[in-house]
Amino acid sequence: MxxxxxxxxxxxxxxxxxxxxxxxxxxxxxxxxxxxxxxxxxxxxxxxxxxxxxxxxxxxxxxxxxxxxxxxxxxxxxxxxxxxxxxxxxxxxxxxxxxxxxxxxxxxxxxxxxxxxxxxxxxxxxxxxxxxxxxxxxxxxxxxxxxxxxxxxxxxxxxxxxxxxxxxxxxxxxxxxxxxxxxxxMYATEGMLEVAAPHKAMIAEQYGDAAAEELTEEMVHKMTLDLFDIPTQTLGQPEDxxxxxxxxxxxxxxxxxxxxxxxxxxxxxxxx
Ligand SMILES: NC(=O)c1ccc[n+]([C@@H]2O[C@H](COP(=O)([O-])OP(=O)(O)OC[C@H]3O[C@@H](n4cnc5c(N)ncnc54)[C@H](OP(=O)(O)O)[C@@H]3O)[C@@H](O)[C@H]2O)c1
CATH class of the missing domain: 3.40.50.720 (NAD(P)-binding Rossmann-like Domain)
Structure with missing residues (x-):
């Protein structure tokens, strides 16, 4: 178009x-x-x-x-x-x-x-x-x-x-x-990792110390999917x-x- x-x-x-x-x-x-x-x-x-x-x-x-x-x-x-x-x-x-x-x-x-x-x-x-x-x-x-x-x-x-x-x-x-x-x-962006980073204690409690220590974008995206009921069962992609x-x-x-x-x-x- x-x-x-x-x-x-x-x-x-x-x-x-x-x-x-x-x-x-x-x-x-x-x-x-x-x-x-x-x-x-x-x-x-x-x-x-x-x-x-x-x-x-x-x-x-x-x-x-x-x-x-x-x-x-x-x-x-x-x-x-x-x-x-x-x-x-x-x-x-x-x-x-x-x-x-x-x-x-x-x-x-x-x-x-x-x-x-x-x-x-x-x-x-x-x-x-x-x-x-x-x-x-x-x-x-x-x-x-x-x-x-x-x-x-x-x-x-x-x-x-x-x-x-x-x-x-x-x-x-x-x-x-x-x-x-x-x-x-909820979108899979760089910003999500920055938002999650200060909440390591809470992440460790639910996903273990290793997950909190080596927090990656992929892990934050998975945690977000666990937290929210999104009918597509995916996060949005910024391109969409x-x-x-x-x-x-x-x-x-x-x-x-x-x-x-x-x-x-x-x-x-x-x-x-
Ligand atoms: N990602 C999500 O799941 C989600 C969910 C709901 C709503 N949103 C909303 O969607 C919007 C975009 O989020 P995103 O996830 O794409 O964010 P992001 O990945 O953090 O990207 C934000 C961009 O804006 C720049 N920026 C931030 N504040 C700025 C400022 N005051 N002046 C100039 N540049 C600034 C950042 O660069 P610098 O940091 O270098 O300035 C970066 O380039 C936000 O309004 C957010 O609240 C996002």
């Missing part, structure tokens, strides 16, 4: 790993010029090289934390007039007891999961509207819609983001600017979600406005 985005400029904010990186690959394959950001330089540069080598696309790395004003300024300096913007972050820490969440945890969660995407939306969609074409996609979480105990630090900021996105997307729809969100369930996001960045998305798409292998049970 031709996405109709050949030559468009696309920023993937949070694009050196996981679903962001997979999305950058899809947009590059569709002919977009890429600008991808992350906080850690080494992995970012490796991702850029990978995408360039495999797709032949022009890809510019930007070391930036888009939860901060300085980071958002860096994105704007590198690509002031993007046609497409996809925003993601890393999964926030798991929480088992609400009493363990500190005030500063909330500030971090809101800065990265809400303020960052909101400010990027405000900054970049104005130009998209003036130019009469734009696509903006938040990669958020299914916990925005279906609260999950261990995701209580992740879901609330993203529920607020969905609320805000619903309003802004309707204001900009007449300018051929389509803003939407995808709400992933990325193809869906690329569609939301395409010409075909012009009549898809302010939607939240749950992509979770059927894990959550609501019908609308």
């Amino acid at each position: 031709d996405l109709g985005i050949q030559g468009k400029k696309a920023i993937v904010a949070g694009g050196s790993a996981g679903m962001g990186k997979a999305t950058a690959f899809e947009l590059a394959r569709a002919g977009a010029e890429l600008f991808i950001s992350a906080r850690r330089e080494e992995r970012l540069l490796a991702a850029v090289k990978d995408i360039q080598q495999q797709t032949g696309a022009k890809v510019t790395p930007i070391v930036a934390d888009h939860a901060t004003l300085k980071g958002r300024d860096a994105l704007a300096a590198a690509c002031p007039e993007p046609d497409i913007m996809v925003v993601t972050i890393s999964p926030p820490p798991l929480v088992w007891d609400y009493n363990d969440i500190s005030e500063s945890d909330w500030h971090d969660s809101v800065d990265s999961g809400l303020v960052g995407p909101v400010e990027l939306m405000k900054r970049f969609t104005k130009g998209m509207a003036e130019r009469g074409w734009g696509r903006f996609v938040n990669i958020a979480t299914v916990a925005a819609k279906e609260p999950l105990d261990m995701r209580m630090l992740s879901g609330p900021a993203r529920s607020a983001l969905a609320n805000y996105t619903a309003v802004v997307s309707r204001q900009l729809a007449k300018h051929n600017v389509a803003i939407n969100s995808v709400l992933p369930g 979600l990325a193809q869906f996001v690329a569609l939301l960045c395409s010409q075909a998305a012009k009549f898809t406005i302010g939607q939240n798409f749950v992509l979770d292998g059927g894990m959550s049970r609501s019908i609308f």
